[in-house]
Amino acid sequence: MNLHIYNTLEGQKVPFEPLDKAHVRMYVCGPTVYDRAHIGNARPIIVFDVLYRLLRRLYPRVTYVRNITDVDDKIIKAAEECGEEIGTLTERMINCFHEDIRGLDVLPPDEEPRATEHIEEMKKLIEKLLATNHAYRADGHVLFHVPSYPDYGKLSHRDREEMIAGARVEVASYKKDPADFVLWKPSTPDLPGWESPWGRGRPGWHLECSAMSQRYLGETFDIHGGGLDLVFPHHENEIAQSECAYPGKPFVRYWIHNGYLTVDGEKMSKSLGNFITIREALDQARGKGEAVRFNMLGTHYRQPADWTDAGLQGAIHIMDRLYIALRDAEDVESLSSSASPNGVLEALMDDLNTPLALRRLQRIASQLNKANSVDRKRELKNALLSSGELLGLLQKEPDDWLKGKITYEVEMEAVAAATPGLGARKTEQEEEITLGIKFALEMDAELIRGEPWINQKIAKRIEARKRKDFAAADAIRDELAEKGIILEDRPDGTTDWRRA
Secondary structure (H helix, E strand, C coil): CCEEEEEEEEEEEEEEECCCCCCEEECCCEEEEEECCCCHHHHHHHHHHHHHHHHHHCCEEEEECCCCCCCCHHHHHHHHHHHHHHHHHHHHHHHHHHHHHHHCCCCCCCCCCEEEHHHHHHHHHHHHHHHHHCEEECCCEEEEEEHCCCCCCCCCCCCHHHHHHHHCCCCCCCCCCCCEEEEEECCCCCCCCCCCCCCCECCHHHHHHHHHHHHHHCCCEEEEEHHHHHHHHEEEEEHHHHHHCCCCCCCCCEHHHHHHCCCEEEEECCCCCCCEEHHHHHHHCCHHHHHHHHHHHHHCCCCCEEEEEHHHHHHHHHHHHHHHHHCCCCCCCCCCCCCCCCCCCHHHHECCCHHHHHHHHHHHEEEEEECCHHHHHHHHHHHHHHHHHHHHHCCCCHHHHCCCCCCCCCHHHHHHHHHHCCCCCCCCHHHHHEEEEHHHHHHHHHHHHHHHHHHHHHHHHHHHHHCCCCHHHHHHHHHHHCCEEEEECCCCEEEEEEEC
């Protein structure tokens, strides 16, 4: 069984054959840190996390690089608008990004280079392009001359004129060709900039990824990933400048792109009021990041995905059932295993077919619920855990998931520590604390106290049922249900509970 992936460069699904079977190298475009990441940004984070997990299962060593763009015109504009120093803004947004994606249960990349830490590599790349006449200086800029690269457009599968007509390409008088793009641009003293042979300035966005990927993965590497919106111009330009800087060496062998994401069938936009950050999605899921993952993975990565609250609530419900299956088998010893479980690995080997993998994951849980022998339960429990690990799911203790111990721990600690003295003008951090306070106030004080109160209510209900006072028993059940507590009744009585 071989891994097959859809290679945008070839326009078809092909077998994956790494340059070195002992070491697979993958680069994925990361965030531009001018604002909090939204759920559209979450999709490639989750998709390529699954691919990373799969590759680590298949190969002895994998190097996964995901960059951070911390110098960019969007960052400069955002800093001006909020009256904040650029370095302060980027550091705060990087911390927010890390916090948010931790909630999605993603593995950290092996390397996470920042653009501002690799300016020297970018200068050297520009020097190579100038020396071979693939780049030129004009009006304080250094630009890549697109007509000097005959294969331009091979990733998009369109000719240059068609690409330019369909995209917003900056037209400037100093360009030799409308498609030419910036490698280096001048910076005024009040803007971020570095000294160079071409004057004080800063790098172009496309140049950053070429320099950083080659620094950590070499002049040719296996996989480059990102969203479909990056095919042109970003990835097309990366190919052009990289292959011209190192003639005769292909830049990347496999290009993988995830599809677009909409919200309730519409393009996400702040003006439409449907702009959802990762943090807000986690809030909708009450901190259950695995449900956000499940919801995302329910659509094949190359297809358009639609984010809906109904889809998220359905994902939470399914994840509850999976964790209940594990909880009910807690008396069965599980063994560490990376065996190929019940077709889940097979589904992922077919171009990351996560919808099929999720269906097979649920089938394993259903079989586990019906299993009679200890040996069969052990086999299925191991298969469920091993499959979940591949998908980044079922990584919690069942009671932590079902009873809410993992939900809002950090926020509630922040509420307890920082409630006093919130000023009239709140920083973003204070705004987040305020949201935590709001969440706490929305919950009943008795519920915040947690399990002892819930268990007392269950005990009172059991006593009421023994007295055949079914009205009192039903009232307790309804009271708990209003607070999001679901009782699990069986013929021999109430066996457990979980949060809705």
